Amino acid sequence: MTERGNPINSPPPSPRPRVVIVGAGFGGLNAAVQLRRAPVEVVVIDRRNYHLFQPLLYQVATGLLSPAQIATPIRHILSRQKNASVLMERVIGIDRVRREVVTDMSRVPFDYLIIATGARHHYFGHESWETIAPGLKKIDEATEIRARILTAFELAEAGDDDEQRRRLLTFAVIGAGPTGVEMAGAIAELARHAMTGDFRRIDPARARILLIEAGDRVLTSFPPELSEKAMRQLEGLGVEVMLRNAVTACDEDGLTLSGGERIACSSIVWAAGVMASPAAKWLGETTDRAGRVPIGPDLSLMDDPAIFVIGDTAAVTDAKGQVVPGVAPAAKQMGRYVAKVIRNRLAGRSTPAFVYRDWGNLATIGRKAAVADFGYIRLSGLLAWLAWSFAHIWFLIGFRNRLLVLVDWAWAYFTYDRGARLITGR
Amino acid sequence: MTERGNPINSPPPSPRPRVVIVGAGFGGLNAAVQLRRAPVEVVVIDRRNYHLFQPLLYQVATGLLSPAQIATPIRHILSRQKNASVLMERVIGIDRVRREVVTDMSRVPFDYLIIATGARHHYFGHESWETIAPGLKKIDEATEIRARILTAFELAEAGDDDEQRRRLLTFAVIGAGPTGVEMAGAIAELARHAMTGDFRRIDPARARILLIEAGDRVLTSFPPELSEKAMRQLEGLGVEVMLRNAVTACDEDGLTLSGGERIACSSIVWAAGVMASPAAKWLGETTDRAGRVPIGPDLSLMDDPAIFVIGDTAAVTDAKGQVVPGVAPAAKQMGRYVAKVIRNRLAGRSTPAFVYRDWGNLATIGRKAAVADFGYIRLSGLLAWLAWSFAHIWFLIGFRNRLLVLVDWAWAYFTYDRGARLITGR
Numbered sequence: 061m062t063e064r065g066n067p068i069n070s071p072p073p074s075p076r077p078r079v080v081i082v083g084a085g086f087g088g089l090n091a092a093v094q095l096r097r098a099p100v101e102v103v104v105i106d107r108r109n110y111h112l113f114q115p116l117l118y119q120v121a122t123g124l125l126s127p128a129q130i131a132t133p134i135r136h137i138l139s140r141q142k143n144a145s146v147l148m149e150r151v152i153g154i155d156r157v158r159r160e161v162v163t164d165m166s167r168v169p170f171d172y173l174i175i176a177t178g179a180r181h182h183y184f185g186h187e188s189w190e191t192i193a194p195g196l197k198k199i200d201e202a203t204e205i206r207a208r209i210l211t212a213f214e215l216a217e218a219g220d221d222d223e224q225r226r227r228l229l230t231f232a233v234i235g236a237g238p239t240g241v242e243m244a245g246a247i248a249e250l251a252r253h254a255m256t257g258d259f260r261r262i263d264p265a266r267a268r269i270l271l272i273e274a275g276d277r278v279l280t281s282f283p284p285e286l287s288e289k290a291m292r293q294l295e296g297l298g299v300e301v302m303l304r305n306a307v308t309a310c311d312e313d314g315l316t317l318s319g320g321e322r323i324a325c326s327s328i329v330w331a332a333g334v335m336a337s338p339a340a341k342w343l344g345e346t347t348d349r350a351g352r353v354p355i356g357p358d359l360s361l362m363d364d365p366a367i368f369v370i371g372d373t374a375a376v377t378d379a380k381g382q383v384v385p386g387v388a389p390a391a392k393q394m395g396r397y398v399a400k401v402i403r404n405r406l407a408g409r410s411t412p413a414f415v416y417r418d419w420g421n422l423a424t425i426g427r428k429a430a431v432a433d434f435g436y437i438r439l440s441g442l443l444a445w446l447a448w449s450f451a452h453i454w455f456l457i458g459f460r461n462r463l464l465v466l467v468d469w470a471w472a473y474f475t476y477d478r479g480a481r482l483i484t485g486r
Numbered sequence: 487m488t489e490r491g492n493p494i495n496s497p498p499p500s501p502r503p504r505v506v507i508v509g510a511g512f513g514g515l516n517a518a519v520q521l522r523r524a525p526v527e528v529v530v531i532d533r534r535n536y537h538l539f540q541p542l543l544y545q546v547a548t549g550l551l552s553p554a555q556i557a558t559p560i561r562h563i564l565s566r567q568k569n570a571s572v573l574m575e576r577v578i579g580i581d582r583v584r585r586e587v588v589t590d591m592s593r594v595p596f597d598y599l600i601i602a603t604g605a606r607h608h609y610f611g612h613e614s615w616e617t618i619a620p621g622l623k624k625i626d627e628a629t630e631i632r633a634r635i636l637t638a639f640e641l642a643e644a645g646d647d648d649e650q651r652r653r654l655l656t657f658a659v660i661g662a663g664p665t666g667v668e669m670a671g672a673i674a675e676l677a678r679h680a681m682t683g684d685f686r687r688i689d690p691a692r693a694r695i696l697l698i699e700a701g702d703r704v705l706t707s708f709p710p711e712l713s714e715k716a717m718r719q720l721e722g723l724g725v726e727v728m729l730r731n732a733v734t735a736c737d738e739d740g741l742t743l744s745g746g747e748r749i750a751c752s753s754i755v756w757a758a759g760v761m762a763s764p765a766a767k768w769l770g771e772t773t774d775r776a777g778r779v780p781i782g783p784d785l786s787l788m789d790d791p792a793i794f795v796i797g798d799t800a801a802v803t804d805a806k807g808q809v810v811p812g813v814a815p816a817a818k819q820m821g822r823y824v825a826k827v828i829r830n831r832l833a834g835r836s837t838p839a840f841v842y843r844d845w846g847n848l849a850t851i852g853r854k855a856a857v858a859d860f861g862y863i864r865l866s867g868l869l870a871w872l873a874w875s876f877a878h879i880w881f882l883i884g885f886r887n888r889l890l891v892l893v894d895w896a897w898a899y900f901t902y903d904r905g906a907r908l909i910t911g912r
Binding site: 108109110126127128129131132133135136139140145146147148149165166199200203210211214217218219255256257258259260261458463464467468471477479480481482483484485 | 536911
């Protein structure tokens, strides 16, 4: 296997310590890249072959972008990083005694381990709702939601029954955090602008888009004044925001609100809660209510300094007492930080405790509609939207994706056209 | 339902004759568009919501293009054509007595009927091979083939067994017509160029790509000298062309050739034969060996002048005695022709019999590699490839798609990068 000239070679065993990173999201990938010059061997394990730019997944779900525009093969990103290799395998456990990650295909020994496996939806005990009200974490979920929304318009055009049509053209988004707000706004724009003229028997602009929130305002992570502005922008787009309404039942025909109101609807999107990945179970650690693993000031386990947990899987209060939010910038900062901790340890240096740098909070609602909270300055409307667009294009990994997304966004901006309106996969 | 102000209106019943078009491929769509000023109501029925530019599907299957770049919503194409409406329904039969198209959801009355339902793969009695060796007619088939090819490289990188690796890195394309040649060339470019540097344990450039053909040359629809040139260009890309070899068995582990040779391989693509759609069965008509319906000089049924069959579903010998080939330009010409026949009939005019205009024959093999037969002039290599690229961009429906495909192709040309290398849908 190792002689020269053999068509398929394995590399010689490495004497360098091996850092295994589970999960190639924002946290894992940033850790891997920041270890590029460290005297370590990096192994990135992910069950997908791509890194996904999750914040734009709602644009795939509403036909504005194609999956390939927000996803890049992990191998390709790490192609030139000679100390890194990538395994597309599904992790099923961690053997802390033998220091191995156990996958569906192999056992991967580690000296340092970085768990960056993110979060999934949380249905608060109603797990059976998942098929009826899918969330928005994976490409396949986005294309499924896209197919459901587009199929609802098709069935409404084909059918004759008025009541059925009203049900088909009612779309509900549950949860008014950033994802729910973005999703509701994007469905409204799809119905009111992109589809203009496409139908003969229905008027897609008459579709009802409901944003249902149990709390008393949208975007609770923002200051109340921006929640108010976001709500007005949503209503301007034609979204009906229903505050102080919990969902008590969800089925094929619609949903029931805590007040007892029954709403017939065809497509439901879940954006109401997340639960950390099952990493705690692999590690045998206790978790907080959201399934997250409590970690120390350097983001390693209290009882095992060689195992780090970062991103949405970690419950972190930083050295300044800030609770670190489950957002992409926080995951990136944690990824870079643990890479530094490992580099310092190998060099015999210590590292100051992790401090989260809050660059601000952005949420988009639609064309020229967004809110931005930079602490000292708060924006809404066009300026916030420009800030959001700039930040998202900037951070999309890979120049090519930036260019293609820019072309698509510019096209959609001027024409309201949505090119990826395909019903596939059924 | 019909009063003004009702949110969901049906149009008033039309006194105009209704032309129902089944299938929104090249033939059906061209017929619909050419009827835009005719005094008819046009109804296009397709089970998909998009028109697919099938000639570029192999680029989706090899990660160069995204599905949305070669597909456009049918509604969007016909959005401004006020006499046209679109139904996304699956046709299951035709009631010739009551003059209705029967779908899974409704019955659609017609005065004129245009059947343009294309062709599917034909396994010559080995229909069980379909799951092992999928063909390349639908988006879902292309993304499935893409996932299989990319997964094979991933498994080869993860595994340790040399024999298994060799099997995983052997790709077979069965049938050396234009689709098979394009597909084999594209897999070779993916393995030899796009993936350079992405793997650590395997060298993707060592992958074997086999193009298996029962006949004695590739591209039998071209003159022998161009077949010869295409074969040399394929070999230059590293494709092993195996002529005079029929496949006698196909399973999960590989395939067996007529000479008895057994080839272990992981991914098999079927490009060896097509069979017309089941339209003949709906119509109760007899067919030729390829399942095609024999039609008269004006492309209508011999016993029913109001029912037309066009494209790959029709067996046509034109007024000049040419057998019309199953290619996109022929389908388009037939679509435009039957629209003219209907317009003329409504105006009380007759129409000369259909004549196929052969603009030439193009097949691409890879970067700067193609063959072109324009009858009086035959090209191969760079010039043929430029002609092919120009023709395909030109005919891609929609300016936006042209622009995005151009950006993607230009990017891929200069960098060998393939942006859509995603394994999704599993």
